[in-house]
Amino acid sequence: MGASVWPDAVWLNNLLAVLQAAQLALLRLCHALGLTGDSHGQPAWPWARRIAGETLLIDPGLARQLAWSIGAMAFALLALVLALAWRRGQLASFGAGALALILAPWPTPGLVLSPAAPTSFHVSPTRFAVASIARGERVYTQHCAACHGDDGRGEGPLAASLSRWPPTLAGPLLGRRADGELFWHVVAGMRGRDGQPTMPAFGTTLGDADVWAVIDYMKALSAGTGARLQGTWPTPLALPDLPVQCAGAAPRPLADWRGTQRVRLVAVDGHAALPMEDPRFLTLLVTPDGHAPAEVPQFRAGCVAATPEAWAVMARIAGVPAAALPGTALLSDRQGWLRARGAPGQAAWRESDLLCTAGQAGGQRQSADARIDTPVDTPVDGLTALLLRMDAEPVRFVKGGFVH
Template sequence: MSGPPPQAWLNALLVLIEKLQLGLLWLWHAFGLTGDSHSQPAWPWARRVAGETLLIDLGLARQVGLSLCALVFAVLAIAIALAWRRHRGVLLAAGALALVAAPWPSASLLLGPAVPTSFHASPTRFSVDAIALGARVYAQHCAGCHGADGRGEGPLAASLAQWPPTLVSPLLARRADGELFWHVLAGIRDRHGQPTMPAFRDALGDREAWAVIDYMKALSAGNGAENNWPVPLRLPEMAIRCADASPLALSQWRGGQRVRLVAVDGAAPLPYEDPRFLTVLVTPDGRPPAQVPRFRAGCTATSPQAWQAVAAIAGESSARLAGTQLLADRAGWLRARGASGRQWSDADLVCVSGPGANTPRNAAETPDGLTALLLRMDAEPVRFVKGGFIH
């Protein structure tokens, strides 16, 4: 679900290409050569480097990498030649030879279609409030075609010229968030110019469009194949309160530590604190427990929307969510899902990544299943490619 095994050079290339395009965009915007689209700088060209193509075509990626190296060598040779007259001819010839010998890739393979919002970043931070808003928007405007479960089999799907794509797939990962945002508002047309999805620009504002994208990510995880999320998810942003302290944003409160989200409804005892991770209680109304016994977890998500958001991510109904647990790694990616009273094991992983993802572990190496699971999460960090770029 997180792409092919990571290769350091390919990761570096994708990151470099993304930064170069973003740098070009901001430079163009700073000089007034492009305006704004939906409050962010608009990508002014109809094409962009297709990072998603480089990800699957390693031959093309090598061509791009070698060509960039040749270009850098030529620029350095020219710079040195300007400052060093003695060997200027040799340096200029070497730079020209590098450019001629470089395996320049075909533009038709390297470039893909772009829209003005291709490089827009979502302002929602994947918050529980945005997910809850997105659920309402999705139910009103999207479920008729895409289905309540996101599998593209809604009650109106059969009447369409072509069936809607399923959202419970890597589809969301292949497209950048900014391009999903554009298609939600502007609609989608086929190669003949016929609409395959209506535009919602008159029905939705920017806030609702970003929110429904967040909900689609949660829906994709919750309705995907068991123990195999098609799209990696970050910890949803939410406010956390511990005892009488002021609420803090989860991203600020956790400080790079692992996090365990536990849904509790008051019927079962609170989970114990565990030094291996920080524990956050998610309650139906966002209220903390009336009493927290010693050694029990007491930090609570204050938003009432957290219960609904966690239910969507876990693929459970709100009525059956109590006892569900989600584990996040140190980088903030949700990696495992468990249930109250059940021992943790590798079978609880929902986001598998890394070269050792399918390597069996020796049970004798670790004292318990939870520790083994945490160590595996640390050893196999998520390499998530969104729209062709490493995140």
């Protein structure tokens, strides 16, 4: 996730960004020209293949081949334009362009391209909101838990009766799939290499809103199971959007603070003292009923998550039972990524509270056992040290093969 995760991070990130932008531009152009229609309310990807950004990410050699080949095509195009504009040097320009194409290290198409679905580039309309996650939990419990399990590890009561065990939803691999492709797997089902169904299609059972909601819930479920079992979040998780009410003012979406302000969520149930305000972040209370405490002492936090559904969603993400949630804190960075979890009654923030660390996207992240479960050994307090580290190691989450 950090900018230094890969030695070739800068050029590789730029290459992935250019490829993603090019595919999206091509999709929009085809849709505008009427060459492709809609699928589930958004423009449909018209081809069976897309660029395999996830493969380029783990194979820099292949990425270099593709980058040089793209450069050769650009040079050849420039040579063609020059040849058409400059008759005296026409032969030399044509020759230079042809030579560039001949010498280009063309990669094998089967390695650069991967299977695509009509919804591969679809964007979730839910904004990863608390209401959607809560709705997704109800859908998951009714339609998915029997096979995937209550904790998402693929060990539900019906799992053993299937021809193939369901994939775990709590690991990093599934969490890095593009949302549009996860959507397609749910609505169209999945088949093994032998063509036999490995997951039923829910396209006739669930509406689009339910499918997007259950995808949101799977992200929260993955985070909570990872936090509970490994002490880390398997993949970066955005701070869920929800209505925020401060001092009786009209509710505002939490997304209004994204990109400008860190946010600290603190679960309170009326028995513990309210946390102090802190100018370094917005402190947001999460209460069981979604209402602010009746009395808020001076300098204490008073903004509240104005929805009772936030309590269960925060407990799920934190990986703790709802009854044990009071006093738990979640901390997000300025870009809206959840980064740390503080335990109830903890005197000081510790390095092990950083559940989303730099390196998750590139495989260099510290293991839970390798982190020191003691206050951060710096001249500043533990919370300040965590904030400085979060700012120094911004999230560069690779999902669907492209940096988010």
